[in-house]
Amino acid sequence: MKWMNPVIITEKLTKRFGDFVAANELTFEVNQGEIFGFLGANGAGKTTAMRMLCGLLAPSSGKATIAGFDIYDQAKQIKTKIGYMSQKFSLYDDLTVSENIRFYAGIYGMDIKQIKQKTGVLLEELELQSEAKTLVSALPLGWKQKLAFSVSIVHDPSIVFLDEPTGGVDPVTRRQFWDLIHYASNRGVTVFVTTHYMDEAEYCNRVSIMVDGVIAALDSPAQLKQQYTATNMEDVFYELARHAKRKDD
Amino acid sequence: MKQLLVFVKKEFIQVFRDRSTLLLLFGLPIAQIVLFGFALSNEIKDSKVVVVDYSKDEVSSRIIAKIGASKYFDVERSLANADQLEAAFKKGIIKSAIVFPASFADDLLHTNKASIQIIADASDPNLATAVTAYLTQIINDYQIQSGRAVGLPLQIIPEIHMLYNPELKGAPNFVPGVMALVLMLVCTMMTSVAIVKEKELGTMEVLLVSPFKPLYIIIAKLTPNLIISIVNFFIILLLSSIFLDLHVQGSLLLLTLDSILFILTSLSIGLWLSIGAQTQQAAMTSSLMGMMLPTLLLTGFMFPIENMPLPMQWLSNLVPSRWYFIIVKQVMLKGLGINYVWKETLILLGMCILLFTISLRKFKIRLQ
Amino acid sequence: MISLSNISKTYNKGQITALKHISFSVDHGELFGLIGPDGAGKTTLFRILTTLLFADEGDATVNGFDVVHDYKQIRNCVGYMPGKFSLYQDLTVEENLNFFATIFGTTIRENYALVKDIYQQIEPFKNRMAGKLSGGMKQKLGLCCALIHKPDVLFLDEPTTGVDVVSRREFWEMLARLKKQGITIVVSTPYMDEANRCDRIALMQKGVVLSIDDPANMIKDFPQKLYAIKASNSFQLLQDVRNYSGVDSCFAFGDALHVTFRDSSDQNMMAYLYTKAYTDVSMEIITPSIEDCFIHLLKD
Structure with missing residues (x-):
């Protein structure tokens, strides 16, 4: 069952830069197939935390395992088990849709047969068959984002990290994007997502809100709203982050 | 005017806060000169010199003994004729040789006059000059001594042959080359990058929307690089005087003025490149590929222009550094005055005015 | 100006x-x-x-x-x-x-x-x-x-x-x-x-x-009645509501679905959802937001 199996486990995970504690004793678990919203004010330490979890940044202290691998000395194994997509990083504009898919499938070590099969499946899912030979630069932003997401999970990772995946996307496409997230989650992929759209926080199974380097709240959106007697997640966020001391990265 | 000063000040603050660029700016000329000074050291010790003695008389043996006795040379006698000599040069086993012609002793005896051939591998020009200079010196010493002993002036005339690089392109040529290169690099690349950086940051949009005159933006961007380049110019002169013993033979004022002219030309090129480029990376690439390569290839300090195919020679006429290189050689090395460089100066001036006007006209007061 | x-x-x-x-x-x-x-x-x-x-x-x-x-x-x-x-x-x-x-x-x-x-x-x-x-x-x-x-x-x-x-x-x-x-x-x-x-x-x-x-006028001009439907399993709810034939548009919107109907007198949605065994489902008329207006305009 998807809720029984934690794929991200952290315990007092901390990152210091000199005297500055960017992320302070983060302790939480994320279960397989869960959509986990990772929110926080600017400068709260979100990016630092996410980099540690992706194996890009060594923690100063604390423990964490990602998909069963230790983040201190199994970063290599972790990288085969995670996918990553951000608003900034997306696809190669000067390659076609199918070339992009083949490239990413290729760097994750899939063989030619798998790549071919996977490319077909992806194009079908995204209804992009007719655009397979189109350069990515010619696609509308919304399609690019959807394609980027599909490419980030092309190697069937246990966890996908999405860093503000819907920034600047129109409201309809944004919702279509979340449909994709839900499908992936139903297939058992854990989705770890940051966003500045507070209505998107409501689509998550659980949400954590970081303030000043610590996790100030972590629960389901419904529970959080109840706890802070708020009508929506934006008010919950505002209530928590309003008094943040740290406003600088 | 105050606005302009504030802008220039801002540019300076930014240059001096960027330590890595600063290091590149001032480290580059220093590194080039110092490296060159050490790599092409003039010191010669126990250099192998081959003697081909067709004459085999008393005088030739005495000269050979004298060469062998000096701390500079080890004499090798093994080669009997000129063919072997050539082969040895080609293999690079030997760097210099002395050939006594068969008629040497006879000539000396009957006419008091004889020649000796000194051959040197000039692919290392510094070494070749030094070796021939030392050898000539030793032969001259011998003449003076033996002349005194006999009471008659003996004349042994060394005929010097430089193999492979007859023009001895080397240290003295390198310094003007470094100057052209460093000034070109700093002015062109730094200027185009500095302007494009504002585009990338989005600050250019704000500057353009402000009442600040676009001409002022250009002046403010060029000023720091102009000053830095002049400083760099003097650093190179100082370093080459200290490390390479190469001093300005001609008018320092003339050299400085011509250098400023060259700097302004390079700044205009930088400005011109910045107009098309949208990213710092593009600006950097176009300065490197578009400017560094032509400077290296077509200036004449790495490859003699006279030996190039004609189209390349024509092309080289368009490269400002080519003319600057000539000016520096004439003024700095040969000590010649404006009479000898007015033509090159005029060409540079023309290029400078043309490039600056084009850039100024093309500099956009809008985004398209 | x-x-x-x-x-x-x-x-x-x-x-x-x-x-x-x-x-x-x-x-x-x-x-x-x-x-x-x-x-x-x-x-x-x-x-x-x-x-x-x-x-x-x-x-x-x-x-x-x-x-x-x-x-x-x-x-x-x-x-x-x-x-x-x-x-x-x-x-x-x-x-x-x-x-x-x-x-x-x-x-x-x-x-x-x-x-x-x-x-x-x-x-x-x-x-x-x-x-x-x-x-x-x-x-x-x-x-x-x-x-x-x-x-x-x-x-x-x-x-x-x-x-x-x-x-x-x-x-x-x-x-x-x-x-x-x-x-x-x-x-x-x-x-x-x-x-x-x-x-x-x-x-x-x-x-x-x-x-x-x-903004107020724009909201007032929203041409249809907009309903918010909520249930705890909102992803499943989205699938089910979209499968209902009378639905004109249906989008996830925070913790609810915003739904318009082809026929504004359509009263059978709740009955349909009960057949899908939802126990905590609710439906109410809401005031549209600007985002609803935008989505509506994109549809045309």
Whole structure:
């Protein structure tokens, strides 16, 4: 069952830069197939935390395992088990849709047969068959984002990290994007997502809100709203982050 | 005017806060000169010199003994004729040789006059000059001594042959080359990058929307690089005087003025490149590929222009550094005055005015 | 204060259309919002109004000046904060502000009253490099720099993008205060929920203005009844509601689904959902938001 199996486990995970504690004793678990919203004010330490979890940044202290691998000395194994997509990083504009898919499938070590099969499946899912030979630069932003997401999970990772995946996307496409997230989650992929759209926080199974380097709240959106007697997640966020001391990265 | 000063000040603050660029700016000329000074050291010790003695008389043996006795040379006698000599040069086993012609002793005896051939591998020009200079010196010493002993002036005339690089392109040529290169690099690349950086940051949009005159933006961007380049110019002169013993033979004022002219030309090129480029990376690439390569290839300090195919020679006429290189050689090395460089100066001036006007006209007061 | 008539703009020799026949006007002292996703043409519009780009066709004036011929006068009286504006990263907060003040021919002291509110919030960091500021701080400093010469019109291109909720709210409060001082403000944003902060808004998509009105009117004009349906398993609910034949549109919206029906008298939805064994499902008529209006307009 998807809720029984934690794929991200952290315990007092901390990152210091000199005297500055960017992320302070983060302790939480994320279960397989869960959509986990990772929110926080600017400068709260979100990016630092996410980099540690992706194996890009060594923690100063604390423990964490990602998909069963230790983040201190199994970063290599972790990288085969995670996918990553951000608003900034997306696809190669000067390659076609199918070339992009083949490239990413290729760097994750899939063989030619798998790549071919996977490319077909992806194009079908995204209804992009007719655009397979189109350069990515010619696609509308919304399609690019959807394609980027599909490419980030092309190697069937246990966890996908999405860093503000819907920034600047129109409201309809944004919702279509979340449909994709839900499908992936139903297939058992854990989705770890940051966003500045507070209505998107409501689509998550659980949400954590970081303030000043610590996790100030972590629960389901419904529970959080109840706890802070708020009508929506934006008010919950505002209530928590309003008094943040740290406003600088 | 105050606005302009504030802008220039801002540019300076930014240059001096960027330590890595600063290091590149001032480290580059220093590194080039110092490296060159050490790599092409003039010191010669126990250099192998081959003697081909067709004459085999008393005088030739005495000269050979004298060469062998000096701390500079080890004499090798093994080669009997000129063919072997050539082969040895080609293999690079030997760097210099002395050939006594068969008629040497006879000539000396009957006419008091004889020649000796000194051959040197000039692919290392510094070494070749030094070796021939030392050898000539030793032969001259011998003449003076033996002349005194006999009471008659003996004349042994060394005929010097430089193999492979007859023009001895080397240290003295390198310094003007470094100057052209460093000034070109700093002015062109730094200027185009500095302007494009504002585009990338989005600050250019704000500057353009402000009442600040676009001409002022250009002046403010060029000023720091102009000053830095002049400083760099003097650093190179100082370093080459200290490390390479190469001093300005001609008018320092003339050299400085011509250098400023060259700097302004390079700044205009930088400005011109910045107009098309949208990213710092593009600006950097176009300065490197578009400017560094032509400077290296077509200036004449790495490859003699006279030996190039004609189209390349024509092309080289368009490269400002080519003319600057000539000016520096004439003024700095040969000590010649404006009479000898007015033509090159005029060409540079023309290029400078043309490039600056084009850039100024093309500099956009809008985004398209 | 600002008027555009029939402005069009294409890039790449006509291959990419950025703006299609845009006409509207902004009154003196108005807080006007351009709302739309990336690619809507907001930035192009700003650049035309700030004299940085020529339109292919159409006319526009700012403060009575023509954007083509009187560009110098316009550059004297507008403040502009471009979308990707990031200040000089290697200058301190104070140096940045000083620099922009001088460029615009003024001093910090002269117009301090105008920026005081905002500047005081970043003053503790005035000796810090702008590159080391957080998103919210940078945005405040950017606003100070755009305001320092007391412009008549302020153009702000996506000032709140990528900034957290707290900073966004603070920013809009600052804009409201500036508006009280009589400054005309044109601001763009991709966040639909910020529309309500504006006096009037233009909803934009792919170079076209879908609708221009004040937010309240726009909501009033929403042509259908909008329902919110909630249940704990909202993803399953989304599938099921979409499969219901009478549904016209159905979108996830926070913790609820926003649903319109083809036939407004359709009363069978709840019965249908009960057959799907939902126990905690609820349905009510709600007031649409601007985002609902936008989605509705995109459908046409």
